[in-house]
Amino acid sequence: MWRDALLVAGRDLRIELRTRVGLWQVLPFALLTLLLFAFALGPKPGLLAEAAPGLFWLSILLSVVLAAQRSIAVEGTRATREGSRLLGLDPAGIFLGKMLALLVEVLLLEAVLLVGVLIVFHVLVTAWATLIASCVLAAIGLCAASILYGSLAGEARIRATLLPVLLLPITAPVLIAGAKAFDASVVTGSGSGARWLGILAVFALVYTALGIVLYGPLEES
């Protein structure tokens, strides 16, 4: 399973390196949403710093939808599916591979957006370990859920509108827990991030397990 996963992850990342959709489309979109949020809230440094945790995770969530659309589009053609089947790849391996490739992209996106938030929204981080752990756990959960829902959402022309409707409500706990963990990591924040990291870990674990078990039957259809 892991060998297949690495094979699929390598393929997806190579496609991404060659096409650079993430770099030229997803990343600018994420930065644009941050700027638009700032325009909507007005140039008040205090308000922007207070809203930064929620805005950061909302930008990530919206960008993950785009990145996931792209990742599923690569797998979505009939020829690719037939090829994977003929090669005898383990469906759980395909799921993990796609998830790993998307995880690399989302982690890079989070890193760039985090720098943007720290600079533009004047946020001062005090608990880096909590912040990094929340980013990693949330990314795992988001990637697992978006690959799963992508395989549910069917054909390309419907997927573009259906995937956000299916994915965004399910990821509400990630938005809440991620924003709260971020809030607990900054100088103006309050509370402990431990319980929020717990929610992110459970979400990541549950959706990764569901993906390993159910991706095969879903792809058969």
Next chain:
Amino acid sequence: MNRAIRILGPTSILLCVLDVILGLWVTPDDENQLEYVRLVYIHPAEAWVALYVAIAMAALCSLLYLWKRTRSLKWDRLAASAVEVGVVFILLTLVTGSIWGRATWGVWWTWDARLTATALLAVLFLGYIALRRVPADPETRARRCAAAALFAAVDVPIVHFAVNWWNTLHQSATVLNPNLKPRIHGSMAWTLLLSFIAFTALFAWMVLLRYRIEVNAHSGEDVELADALAERRAEGVTS
């Protein structure tokens, strides 16, 4: 099924009428909430059906569909019926909760944990219905929808904890509280219990009706297909 529908229909309506009579005229008002307390004979029962019965039924039927030994389209249709009727109960829960919230908290909507979780659940169920409308063959659609219902059911406890820790104004459970000491007695307790039975029966009746419509719609499709095939064969004979 038709017999169950014939029995459940009048029974559930009778129980609901009895609930309304007891709730409005027999039970006393409350010291703090005055007449608004009568919403307790509608709102918790709707929430029970929407947040527990409908989800449990949709998840169980989806699981039975996904399990190869019990795989049958009837489970898919029952799950879909439970979700559709569940959406109606979720919306009713939100509306009656909003009216109660205006009376007790002074606002139509607040970012309370249970309100937020219920609203999220409504969107999750609407997503399921949207997925069901995607054109696909019945088996593919059933498999996708069963998975979506299971994912949603798994998400419910996570949403519950996340929003509960996030913010809660809502009172703790009146009957099934952590101390297991009901805070409601006498005629109020019996009417509350009756409301739970009445709304569960009403839900079961509506689900069966919806299921029958689904079955009839598909048998209609089969008849149309058979007619179309017969027409084609007839064309072949005449040419």
